[in-house]
Amino acid sequence: MADDNDGKRSGPVLQLLASGLQFWIRQQCQAVDSLEIQLHGSAFGLLRGRLEGVSLVARRVIFSDLEIELVDLRSDAIQVQIGGLLRGQPLQLDHAFRVHGFVALSGPGLSRSLSTPHWRGLGDQLADGLLGLSPLQELRIERDRLLLWAEGLHCETEPRARDGRIELVHCDTGLCVPLPADPNIQIDVAELSGGLLQLRGSARVSP
Numbered sequence: 373m374a375d376d377n378d379g380k381r382s383g384p385v386l387q388l389l390a391s392g393l394q395f396w397i398r399q400q401c402q403a404v405d406s407l408e409i410q411l412h413g414s415a416f417g418l419l420r421g422r423l424e425g426v427s428l429v430a431r432r433v434i435f436s437d438l439e440i441e442l443v444d445l446r447s448d449a450i451q452v453q454i455g456g457l458l459r460g461q462p463l464q465l466d467h468a469f470r471v472h473g474f475v476a477l478s479g480p481g482l483s484r485s486l487s488t489p490h491w492r493g494l495g496d497q498l499a500d501g502l503l504g505l506s507p508l509q510e511l512r513i514e515r516d517r518l519l520l521w522a523e524g525l526h527c528e529t530e531p532r533a534r535d536g537r538i539e540l541v542h543c544d545t546g547l548c549v550p551l552p553a554d555p556n557i558q559i560d561v562a563e564l565s566g567g568l569l570q571l572r573g574s575a576r577v578s579p
Contacts, residue, residue: 385418385454386411392452392463393426405432413449423450437490439481441568445473447577465579474561474572479513482569486511494552501549502542503527516564517543531562531569538562538571 390409398404413424430443448471453464486495486508495508498520505522512519517528518540528543537553539562561572 389418389423389452389454389463396463396465397428397430401433401435402437403432403434404430406430419454421452421454423452425449437488438485439477440475441478441481442476443473444475445471447471468576468578470574470576472574474570476568476570478568479511479518482513483511498540498549498551502529502540502547513564513567513569518564518569531564533559533562533571533573536560536573 390411393409393411394407397407397409408429410427411418411423412426413422417424426447428443428445431441433440433443448469450465450469451467453466485491486498492507495511496506499508499522500506502520503522503525505525508520508522509524510521512521516530518531519526519528520540529540530543532539532541532548534550536558538551538559539548540551541548556576556578557573558575559571559573561570563570
């Protein structure tokens, strides 16, 4: 347990660190509507540049042209440069760390994302693989199905997590199209719930 002096000194540092982390996270994203952060750890560890973890909840995020309705994550321990913050410098994160949790994506958000230049190729790849047609015109989530539309035709699919990546499975034919895998991301669960595509897993974050 930290002594009283450590607790008193950690208060302003904690506020600085929380502000620095919020600023750093917003810098990584194109847009963040709301962001809540909770820091975990002792005053003793904090004053020596170690956090036991960070929990965050963010809503209506755009990251790399991907629209995300909800992000709910908890990180492993993080090494932070407290000295720079105390001198008024931006937060420095020099070491990679892991995060665990889930993200939720809406049908309209996914459809808009897959129409951007960054993701259009993936959308067309999915439409071609599952419908035999491209380009992808629209993506919808209806009940427990993810629908793809191209050239006026559509198919119903289900998302599935397999070997750490996401697959879309054609509900009628069983045809399966895997999405490109990122070696830094492990997807454990992919499901449709409440009109959202929910993904649960972990990722390695490299500053």
